[in-house]
Amino acid sequence: MGFISKNKINKFSDLKKFSTYDRATMITDLNYLITMSGGDSKFIAEMIELFSEQVDEYEAIMPVLLQNRDYSSLAKMAHKAKSSVAVMGMKRVADLLKELEILAVEKKEVERYEGMVNEFLEQSRLALSELKDLYT
Amino acid sequence: MLETKRIDDVIVVNLKDTNRFNSLISEPVKERLIEFFNKPNVNLAFDLKGITFIDSSGFGVLLSALKAASNNYGQFKICNANGEVMELFKLLQLHHVFEIYDELEACMESFKP
Numbered sequence: 001m002g003f004i005s006k007n008k009i010n011k012f013s014d015l016k017k018f019s020t021y022d023r024a025t026m027i028t029d030l031n032y033l034i035t036m037s038g039g040d041s042k043f044i045a046e047m048i049e050l051f052s053e054q055v056d057e058y059e060a061i062m063p064v065l066l067q068n069r070d071y072s073s074l075a076k077m078a079h080k081a082k083s084s085v086a087v088m089g090m091k092r093v094a095d096l097l098k099e100l101e102i103l104a105v106e107k108k109e110v111e112r113y114e115g116m117v118n119e120f121l122e123q124s125r126l127a128l129s130e131l132k133d134l135y136t
Numbered sequence: 137m138l139e140t141k142r143i144d145d146v147i148v149v150n151l152k153d154t155n156r157f158n159s160l161i162s163e164p165v166k167e168r169l170i171e172f173f174n175k176p177n178v179n180l181a182f183d184l185k186g187i188t189f190i191d192s193s194g195f196g197v198l199l200s201a202l203k204a205a206s207n208n209y210g211q212f213k214i215c216n217a218n219g220e221v222m223e224l225f226k227l228l229q230l231h232h233v234f235e236i237y238d239e240l241e242a243c244m245e246s247f248k249p
Contacts, residue, residue: 038191038192042196045197047199050233087229
């Protein structure tokens with residue numbers, strides 16, 4: 001098994017074709033992951049589960065960092081979260097986290113952080129729901 | 137398939153007789169790795185020295201091992217990923233997920249309290 005396997009990619013394409021989701025309104029886009037893994041469904045399921053665990057972690061820790069005004073740690077966590085959402089094809093959220101990371105490093109526009117964190121967590125929960133419907 | 141040795145309280149594991157971690161060996165490797173974490177508080181260093189390619193099934197095994205470790209108070213760390221393999225970790229953004237060390241010595245050091 002390599003990283004490219006057209007048969008498996010077709011299998012995932014079929015899943016998308018018959019799903020009730022409209023690609024234009026989807027939060028996630030797993031094309032990158034599907035291509036990289038050759039459509040390896042076990043691996044993709046592992047990555048989705050990992051993302052789910054990471055979201056739990058972000059949900060538990062980020063509000064505490066905000067409350068403690070620990071903006072350096074918040075910047076580091078935004079950096080890590082940016083990678084997590086990027087793999088799931090959540091480009092808009094990845095851009096949001098990149099902005100949060102840059103702002104938090106410099107401790108600028110602090111009043112925006114809570115809204116950005118809430119937006120990230122809300123989008124991540126929606127993404128998980130979407131991913132679980134489509135791929136598990 | 138797997139070579140194991142114990143250094144202090146760390147189990148060091150590497151793949152034997154292959155330079156590819158792929159679907160041909162992933163299932164038995166997964167079973168063996170997860171077996172290690174049946175006991176609690178196990179520290180395991182997975183040495184990738186000599187491995188030049190990991191496919192998705194290999195990465196899946198590494199994720200399963202990491203999960204098994206964290207579910208039973210263990211630690212699963214990686215060392216000696218060569219340039220190409222490290223690129224694959226980065227492409228999949230998994231370099232943020234695993235603790236990866238350039239050398240076994242540094243990896244061993246990281247287990248010390």
